[in-house]
Amino acid sequence: MSDYILEVNQLSKSYRVYSDLKVGRGSVINISNFFKKITGHGSRRVVALDSVSFSIKKGEVFGLLGPNGAGKTTLIKILSTLVLPDSGNAVVDGIDIVRRPREAVKRLQTVLSESIGFDRRLSGRANLEFFAELYGIPKKEARQRIDNLLKFTNMTESANVMFQRYSTGMMRKLLLCRALLTNASILLFDEPTASLDPLAASEFRKLIRNDLADRQGKTILLATHNLWEAEQICDRIALLRKGKIIAIGTPAEIKSMVADRINISLVVSNFVHDKASEIIDSLTKVKGVNAVEFRDNSDENGHVRINVEGSKSLNYNDLFERIASFKLEIFTLESLQPTLEEAFLKLNAEVKS
Amino acid sequence: MEFPIEFSKVWAMARRDMSRWSTYKTQAIISILGGALGIISWGLNSTYVNRPVPEYNTNYVSFLVVGVLISSLILPLQQGVQSRISPFTLETILMAGLRTPTFILGTVIWPYLLSVILFIPQLAIAVVYFKAHLIINPLSFVISLIISSSIIFSLAMISTAFRIVTKTSDPVTWGLNVASSIFSGMTFPVQFLNNFIPGLSNVSWILPQTWVYHIVRLSTLTGASIFTPSTAESFLIASIFGAILLPIGFKVFRWGLNRAKRDGSLGHF
Numbered sequence: 122m123s124d125y126i127l128e129v130n131q132l133s134k135s136y137r138v139y140s141d142l143k144v145g146r147g148s149v150i151n152i153s154n155f156f157k158k159i160t161g162h163g164s165r166r167v168v169a170l171d172s173v174s175f176s177i178k179k180g181e182v183f184g185l186l187g188p189n190g191a192g193k194t195t196l197i198k199i200l201s202t203l204v205l206p207d208s209g210n211a212v213v214d215g216i217d218i219v220r221r222p223r224e225a226v227k228r229l230q231t232v233l234s235e236s237i238g239f240d241r242r243l244s245g246r247a248n249l250e251f252f253a254e255l256y257g258i259p260k261k262e263a264r265q266r267i268d269n270l271l272k273f274t275n276m277t278e279s280a281n282v283m284f285q286r287y288s289t290g291m292m293r294k295l296l297l298c299r300a301l302l303t304n305a306s307i308l309l310f311d312e313p314t315a316s317l318d319p320l321a322a323s324e325f326r327k328l329i330r331n332d333l334a335d336r337q338g339k340t341i342l343l344a345t346h347n348l349w350e351a352e353q354i355c356d357r358i359a360l361l362r363k364g365k366i367i368a369i370g371t372p373a374e375i376k377s378m379v380a381d382r383i384n385i386s387l388v389v390s391n392f393v394h395d396k397a398s399e400i401i402d403s404l405t406k407v408k409g410v411n412a413v414e415f416r417d418n419s420d421e422n423g424h425v426r427i428n429v430e431g432s433k434s435l436n437y438n439d440l441f442e443r444i445a446s447f448k449l450e451i452f453t454l455e456s457l458q459p460t461l462e463e464a465f466l467k468l469n470a471e472v473k474s
Numbered sequence: 475m476e477f478p479i480e481f482s483k484v485w486a487m488a489r490r491d492m493s494r495w496s497t498y499k500t501q502a503i504i505s506i507l508g509g510a511l512g513i514i515s516w517g518l519n520s521t522y523v524n525r526p527v528p529e530y531n532t533n534y535v536s537f538l539v540v541g542v543l544i545s546s547l548i549l550p551l552q553q554g555v556q557s558r559i560s561p562f563t564l565e566t567i568l569m570a571g572l573r574t575p576t577f578i579l580g581t582v583i584w585p586y587l588l589s590v591i592l593f594i595p596q597l598a599i600a601v602v603y604f605k606a607h608l609i610i611n612p613l614s615f616v617i618s619l620i621i622s623s624s625i626i627f628s629l630a631m632i633s634t635a636f637r638i639v640t641k642t643s644d645p646v647t648w649g650l651n652v653a654s655s656i657f658s659g660m661t662f663p664v665q666f667l668n669n670f671i672p673g674l675s676n677v678s679w680i681l682p683q684t685w686v687y688h689i690v691r692l693s694t695l696t697g698a699s700i701f702t703p704s705t706a707e708s709f710l711i712a713s714i715f716g717a718i719l720l721p722i723g724f725k726v727f728r729w730g731l732n733r734a735k736r737d738g739s740l741g742h743f
Contacts, residue, residue, distance in 0.1 A: 136738050169738070195738065203565055226571045238566025240490060242497040247490075254486035255570040283497075453590040 123215070125176035126340050127200070127229075127307060131209035132173045134195055134364075135166040135354055169195040172209065177342060177357075180304070182334045185344040186465065191343035194233075197311045198363075200342070201231040201375030213307060221245040225332060230300035232269035234315050237292060241285040246297050249302065256303050263302070270298040274328070290321035299330065308333065309394040310343045314350060322350075330354045352461045360468060367472045368464075376458050377433075379467040382411070384428045384457035389449040392425040396447065400427075403443050409435030424452055478578045488587065489578030495584065509546065509592040510599060516542045517604035524632045529663040530695040536607045537695065539600040544622070544690045547589050555719065564638075565741050574727060578631060586623075607695075614693030614700050617709065622686040624716035628723030629682065635730025641742060648681075658683035682719060685712040 170192045177183045177335040185193045198204040200211055202222040211218045218225040239248045246267060253263035271277045274294040279287070287295065293313065300308055313329065314322035330353070333339045345351050351358050352372045360375065368375050392400075396417060404413045410431045429440065444451065459467070495502060520538040527537040567577060600606040633647035657664065657678040664678035678684040689712045692698040698705040734740045 134738070198738070201569055203568065203735065203740050204738045205732065223571045223573070226569055231569060233565070238563050240494055242494045243490065249494065251486055251490045252570065255483055255567070255572060257480075257483070 123176075123212075124178060125181045126214055127342065128212045129173055129175050129196070129200075129209075130207050130211065131170075132170050132196070132199060132211060133190075133208045134170040134204065134206050135168045138165050138167055159343075161393065168364045170199075170206070173301065173361075173364070173366055174209075175359050175366065175369060177340060179340055180334070180338045182330065182341045182343065182354055182356045184355035184358040185342065186348065186358050187348070188346055188372055189465075190363075191361040192364040193346075193361060194311055195364075196202045197231060197233065197309050197342070197344050200229065200309055202232070204227045227303070228249040229309060230303060230304060230305040231309040232293075232296045232300045232311065232313060234312040237296070239284045239292075239295065240281060241300075244281045244283055245287065245298075246271070246280040248295065249298055252299050253302055258302065264305075267298070268300060270301055273301075273332070274298055289316050290318065290325075291297050293317060293321070293325060297325075301333075306338075307340045307342070310341065310345075312345055313343065313346075314347065326350060327356055338399060348460075348462045348465055358461075360465060362469055362472055365472075368468050372461055373458070375468075376461060376464045380434065380459055383409075383429075383431045383435050385431070386455040386457060387427045387429070387444070387451055388424050388453040389427060389444070390424055390452055391448055391450050392423065393447075400449075403447070404429065404440065404470045407431075407436055407440045409433070431461065480573065480738040483572060483576050484580040484583055488583040491584035492587075495588070501717055505588070506592065509596055512546070513539065513542060513599050514603070515594040517600060517606075521604060527663055529665060530691050532607060532695045535604050537663070537691070538661060539604060539606045540608070540694050542688060543593060543596055543600070544687055545660055547619075567649055568731075568740070574724060574731075578627070578634075578727065582627070582630065609697035610694050611697045611699055614698055614705065615690070615708075617700060618689040618693045618712075621709065621716050624691060624720050625682045625686055625712065626712045628716070628719035631723035631727040632719075635726045635728075635733075638734045638740070639737075641739070653681050654683045657681050659687050682712075682715040685715055688712070 170319065173192070173196065177182075178388045185196060187193050195204060199206050200213065200218060202218055202225060206219065210220075213225045214228040216225040216228060239245075240251070243251070249267045249270070250263060253267065254260075258266065268277075274297060276291065276294050276298065279291060284292075284295070310329065314325050317325060329341060329343070334341055334354075343351070343354060355372065357369065357371050358375055359366050368378055370378070392415075400417065401413045404410060404427075410429055412430045415425055415427045429435075441451075516538055517535065520535045524534045526532075527534055530537060572580070597608075601608060629650055633650055636646040654660070657667070658681055659678060664675045664684060667674040667678065685708070689708055692705055692708060700706055700709050732741075
């Protein structure tokens, strides 16, 4: 039995581009275009996904990060069985999504940002009741679950309001309620906070991370182009560029991939100014250290800041042993890492070049 | 083996559509009035040109009124799925893991029920005001409706499949509508076509829609029993059309869905 609840193996997808289908070309029924459309001849293709592979563990929050057109939505739609891949496969809770799509899709729920699918003339509650019936949830159980979900998303008061009166934030919450109706253990989100105001976005992020992931143990795949959001919510991230994964790991791991320099900032006490040059010389001799500087602007407690710049091979043990040998007490220690945005831009540039 | 249609889900879809329909009050009133006015308009026209229709041993008023009623009954089936497919609804419904027959039936069930409800007052108007002379054989009528529904349902699935792929109008739906209006004999007996081109009515008899009108007229205008040989033959041919078209309809619908999934265009309309 695999440790992973969702496995994506060498998934590839390209789309036909019907470049000659122009708006206002003439007749409604264009036989040539019609046959071109259904046979696919005479059209070029664009790659949406190129041999994408990754696995997600149960209870993990996994982020798909990339700019618009990177292939995030295509991947989410393939996993939701709305798009067929050209090659490769994906296994959801042990079920192949291409071979057994109807069973696979029951193991997960997808919150697509653009795919609302609610009846605008019915209330939020009536819409949820309808979907509960489609999911085959018994009436009594459905009613109870809907009440709980509306409460969970703070939607109880607006439950009986017609859907067309909902704000974007409320629509998004109702989408979440629908996704949680079946109590599926895997949730896929495509740009969940896009077009939400900062307050609603923050609330939604907390729902995903704190309530769904941490409290309920759901496995979450989240596609976003919001780097800050990915860093806040995700345990691991895959960076997508033009359909290819260019990096995968925890946010810290991804940042360290581009951190060719390490910057450590220490605030120490018991610094003896007469020994400043000796201390600097000693620390400079540590393997991987490129430069050491201290700022002679000690505060009233005698704290002094020492900045150490080094390479990835920096010997931390030796560094701290030497600091201790001078009887310096570390008051604060700060590792200055690149931001995820810097890492993303750098990795992008590397792949591009 | 699981039964391919989950009726509770079909009923859920019908109830949802009915609830939505009832929220558009103006449209609801107009559709009820439209049904009544439509039959009055056809009734007036046919009364004006009234002539005997020996093929069904009746007059033109009765012939036309029944034709119009059949078309109002079967049209929602033919147009139901296509007109009600919206990209977002389609994606969401498919993600609920519904079986194809459940999805199709659930999509058309409310328009069909509505047309059945509207059919009753229309029938009453036709009989009371336009003296449409109906001789209904209940058993033949019910069987003719079942066979007709399966034929029209199959054609609807085929044209819907192409609609999912082409997104707007498609030649298949267009062809079906043209064939239906010219050759199927909604407003005149198909034998009349031979007056223009000898033998042209043979084209009509290879179209399934013609058999839909024919068997329903047999059971409502002549009171024909399905146990009489000539009627049984007509019903048998219509059933064969239904039996062949139904699996083809499902297959073509699945092809359309898979085609759109391969194209990644399920959500594009």
